[in-house]
Amino acid sequence: MSYDGDMLYIRPSYYNEFECIAGECPDTCCAGWQVDIDDAQMEKYRKMSGTLGELLKKNINEEKKCFYNDPKTDRCSFLDDDNLCILYKHAQSESVWCETCRMYPRHIEEFENVREISLGLSCPESSRILLSKKETIRFSYEEDDTEEAYDEFDYLLYDKLVEARKVLFSILQDRRFPTRKRASLSLLLTGILQQELDEDRIFDMDDTIAHFREKKGQLMDGVPVQTVSDRFKTGFAIFDRLEQLEPLRQAWKERRERARGTLYAKGEKAYGELLQAFHQEWEEGEGRREELEIIREHLLVYFVFIYFCGSVYDDQILNKMRLATFSADLLEELFIASWEENGHQLSLEDEIWITHAWCRELEHADENLNLLEDMLS
Numbered sequence: 001m002s003y004d005g006d007m008l009y010i011r012p013s014y015y016n017e018f019e020c021i022a023g024e025c026p027d028t029c030c031a032g033w034q035v036d037i038d039d040a041q042m043e044k045y046r047k048m049s050g051t052l053g054e055l056l057k058k059n060i061n062e063e064k065k066c067f068y069n070d071p072k073t074d075r076c077s078f079l080d081d082d083n084l085c086i087l088y089k090h091a092q093s094e095s096v097w098c099e100t101c102r103m104y105p106r107h108i109e110e111f112e113n114v115r116e117i118s119l120g121l122s123c124p125e126s127s128r129i130l131l132s133k134k135e136t137i138r139f140s141y142e143e144d145d146t147e148e149a150y151d152e153f154d155y156l157l158y159d160k161l162v163e164a165r166k167v168l169f170s171i172l173q174d175r176r177f178p179t180r181k182r183a184s185l186s187l188l189l190t191g192i193l194q195q196e197l198d199e200d201r202i203f204d205m206d207d208t209i210a211h212f213r214e215k216k217g218q219l220m221d222g223v224p225v226q227t228v229s230d231r232f233k234t235g236f237a238i239f240d241r242l243e244q245l246e247p248l249r250q251a252w253k254e255r256r257e258r259a260r261g262t263l264y265a266k267g268e269k270a271y272g273e274l275l276q277a278f279h280q281e282w283e284e285g286e287g288r289r290e291e292l293e294i295i296r297e298h299l300l301v302y303f304v305f306i307y308f309c310g311s312v313y314d315d316q317i318l319n320k321m322r323l324a325t326f327s328a329d330l331l332e333e334l335f336i337a338s339w340e341e342n343g344h345q346l347s348l349e350d351e352i353w354i355t356h357a358w359c360r361e362l363e364h365a366d367e368n369l370n371l372l373e374d375m376l377s
């Protein structure tokens with residue numbers, strides 16, 4: 001925590017490994033949505049002359065302050081046939097980009113004197129980096145002397161959320177237990193914290209956090225294991241909720257609908273058999289079961305890192321944890337569906353595609369994120 005007025009920057013340890021793979025990218029971020037231009041860059045674009053200035057005039061929607069997309073392909077009009085940025089090629093510098101293009105896929109959560117910076121998994125390269133990691137994800141802390149003061153910021157609650165999140169990470173990264181147990185215990189902790197906050201017992205949160213920190217091993221032993229029947233019902237509910245979200249991309253909609261049929265259309269018994277076959281093959285495959293558990297752990301930690309402390313602004317502590325478990329459960333269901341649909345094959349590339357596609361739907365449509373949070377409450 002930064003109490004002396006300096007700005008604290010928190011990043012996952014793999015943050016600096018990211019480098020855009022541009023033309024090699026399997027699903028460029030320069031297509032499928034509208035790239036908004038910030039006011040400062042818009043002013044610079046307006047002043048540019050010569051070939052670049054002419055290009056900008058033709059390809060910017062002045063009214064909406066965004067780049068035009070090709071109406072047929074929905075690709076940014078500055079994207080060439082090799083998936084490279086024409087603006088960058090002309091200027092030979094990232095300074096020609098608007099803030100969205102310069103920042104993506106970096107994601108920043110802002111708190112008073114704290115910036116939590118991550119790599120959004122909607123970028124396939126970010127997903128590849130995270131999903132390929134075998135080790136536990138750690139975080140780096142750096143400070144500089146930037147200062148800021150918010151009109152209102154609940155430091156007391158934020159402090160407790162930061163402490164709670166450390167305990168959540170230690171639960172979620174405790175590899176002695178299955179990830180489903182770790183997720184259930186995390187939900188239990190956040191459920192108690194939510195109740196204490198709702199009842200204005202904010203100082204009781206310290207005891208709860210300390211209790212889970214000290215007793216997590218014993219508490220984990222008491223967490224019930226989810227039955228196939230529970231999992232079938234949960235999976236059904238997940239896909240019901242997904243139907244209510246507006247899909248950004250047709251490919252995602254098709255994948256989602258196909259998976260629903262593959263997993264649940266034949267009923268609970270068939271679902272149980274599918275799960276058993278999947279786990280049996282993965283148990284037998286060299287280290288593959290462990291690999292899947294590690295991916296699930298990383299996904300839970302990712303979603304908790306990005307969203308959990310945001311509850312300082314809306315008091316929805318439990319919902320933030322539910323969003324993390326919802327996403328991790330959904331992605332595992334989609335991995336299993338993909339394995340079944342592809343003749344019992346599931347590659348890292350499939351896992352990357354599924355992960356980044358879900359994150360594009362979630363993290364690039366505020367309506368979807370808000371609607372999902374409402375549904376989970």
Ligand code: SF4
Pocket residue numbers: 019020021022025026027028029030104105122123124125126
């Ligand atoms: S999605 Fe990621 S890797 Fe692909 S072009 Fe965009 S930033 Fe680069």
